[in-house]
Amino acid sequence: MPSGSPLDLPAPLAAWFAARGWSPRSHQLDMLREARGGNHALLVAATGAGKTLAGFLPTLAELIETPAEGLHTLYVSPLKALAVDIQRNLMAPIAEMGVDISVETRTGDTSSDKKARQRVKPPQILLTTPESLSLLLSYPDTFTMFAGLRTIVVDEVHAFATGKRGDLLSLCMARLQRIAPGLRRVALSATVADPDGYRAWLAPDGDIGAVSLVHGQAGADAKITILLPEGRVPWSGHSGRYAAEQVMAEIAAHRTTIVFCNTRSLAELIFQDLWKVNVDGLPIGVHHGSLAKEARAKVEGAMAEGRLRALVATASLDLGVDWGDVDCVIQMGAPKGSSRLLQRIGRANHRLDEASEAIVVPGNRFEYLEARAALDAVDAGELDPDLFRPGALDVLAQHVMACACAAPFTRDALLDEVRSALPYSALSDDVFERVLGFIRDGGYSLRAYDKFKRLVEEEDGTWRVSHPKFVGQHRLNAGIIVEATMLDVRFRNGRNLGRVEEAFASQLSAGDTFFFAGLSLEVEKIDLTDLIVRATSRPARIPTYGGSRMPLSTSLADRVRGFLADPSEWPRFPDDVREWLEYQTARSVLPQPGQLLVETFPREGRHYMVAYSFEGWNAHQSLGMLVTRRMETQGLKPLGFVANDYAIACYGLEKVIDPASLFSADILEHEFVDWVQQSHLLKRAFREVAVIGGLVERQHPGKRKTGKQVTFSTDLIYDVLRKYEPTHLLLQAAWDDARAKMTDVGRLAHLLDRAAETMLHVDLDRITPLAVPVLTLIGRERVSTAGGDDALLVEAEALAAEAMRLD
Structure with a gap:
């Protein structure tokens, strides 16, 4: 038989396929062939094409053919919910094959006892997230744990490779490659516009030729329609809330529906709107990242068991979660990008030979045109561009500290390792020296304080953690995702008017006016997490309908x-x-x-x-x-x-x-700089990079700092650095964030x-x-x-x- 035929599969795997009347898809066998050739691989395949099985097929085959104790495969997901879902969907086939392969998850929801046991006796397949992997690499015993690692599988790679979480994962892969030189890297995605960019990101040392590109076979074309109101298309709005009764009718006409919203607040509003018109009392739920893990787990379990008719969700369920009974996806408001729409459509049906059904509910007339544009882009196979950029310095600082927590290092060896990660391949000696200096003593303006002296350099050139307390501090506070905070809007006398997003408040300066709670308000000052205002007869200049929004591609x-x-x-x-x-x-x-x-x-x-x-x-x-x-x-x-x-x-x-x-164009040279410096925009950016870079801790043992306490700490440091060290590494990182992320x-x-x-x-x-x-x-x-x-x-x-x- 030619290479790649089903006979290449071990007997339990071949029997499992045959018992279902299935044959391995060509791209699944291609992934097996690449693995047997020892090649790194990027698989681009439609949702429902069996990407997850394609990623795990080589691991299952190898563990069946040559059983071995210890960690064999590391699976990295952008979402905790996806890791749990993959475990559930992987355990069933393993049990049906009757083979002894251990699979476990390790996320922020995993108990500390289980995490400790995993470092001593790891499963053969470990499912985790970039942040949990980074923390795992901060332990000395991970050198032993990962020594025999054969494969790392990065799922939904498009979701985070181009951002800070991708920077962190790229650095983690560079470290793993040094621990296990034979490590094979695999990435999976359904929506990649620039495969070569992701091949370079995935490859050790950015060697694109070392990564094979595997294409999955095409699936049935998606069936996408635009829902029009019973009256006229609205002039304004961006939520589609006007269509609650029509959406509820679609839910009633399908087995299970996911209703996607672009923000968490909108998800809550849409859920309430649907519940009000849910005259039949159909079981519906809501799912987003702000919910407690117990609430998320309850909803996820109900969906997996088929007990819900509809789930209102945000991007928390965009990726990979496989609930086979979902037969319709509804997008409230325009999707803002063809890749996002395709990703969300893929939550329906999860079968390659059946069309996924999706409905887009435009919020207004422009959004109707946008929805039509998205459908045309999907039909044309046009995806949104992937924009790669240099790695963030605050992420690098966090990673260097994690490496130091695991073991002492030498500067040149670590720099060489870091440069093998594509986002940091052009990192200069000078910038790396500044990163080390920042972790060593906080920088010129802060070196008098012992709390910032986390590293010391020995006479032989070895760098190590200066005191064990900094190891514990790092593990408590490491992470890339910094929770957004809200500011209380209140008068000087203490009367509270409500809360606004910090992203909005950070753009304000004293004297600015805006509408809130039916009043025209003038900003007096921003005091930690309070926005102090006074009522004014002056017209409001700045709108308050801010908050995080997905940008139109x-x-x-x-x-x-x-x-x-x-x-x-x-x-x-x-x-x-x-x-x-x-x-x-x-x-x-x-x-x-x-x-x-x-x-x-x-x-x-x-x-x-x-x-x-x-x-x-x-x-x-x-x-x-x-x-x-x-x-x-x-x-x-x-x-x-x-x-x-x-x-x-x-x-x-x-x-x-x-x-x-x-x-x-000179507005960016004058007004932009003045605006950023006079507003709290830069302070907000600094707070994020200070937390990620480890300058300010969010947690102490047994106690978590409030947002107000974190703000107080970072604002004090920010003021010191602005005055005495304006070229400080983290101020540079904050400027990069403020310019690129917060203002587009x-x-x-x-x-x-x-x-x-x-x-x-x-x-x-x-x-x-x-x-x-x-x-x-x-x-x-x-x-x-x-x-x-x-x-x-x-x-x-x-x-x-x-x-x-x-x-």
């Missing part, structure tokens, strides 16, 4: 632009969406691809400027802060701004005559670079149809009563009526 934004510029596409759209675009053409213009359309018009004593830049909410939110500052300096008396994924609208008392001057500065810079050459300014006498969705957001901030939704509906219809007149 550039590829979907480009497709939406293409729709606007190509009327031949419009017959595919609902009548009211097509009418909206036709009226915009008659009243103004529609932007061409690559063009920055800016409209100006008066309304009710104010002057408005709307720029249609399609760079996503994050970039637009930052741009709004910067443009209104520049408007202030130009005497335009700005009153505020609002933004969505597609446009930004600024409004003030004076007419904008020259919008080009507000969008010049790359897309912002791209917009400003092209603004001068591509701007088309259209001055009008009143609002246009294209401006209605973003201007409706202004009304949202003024409404906080129970009848708020009705009031906003009236406001949107009034704006639309004005915009859609052709006289």
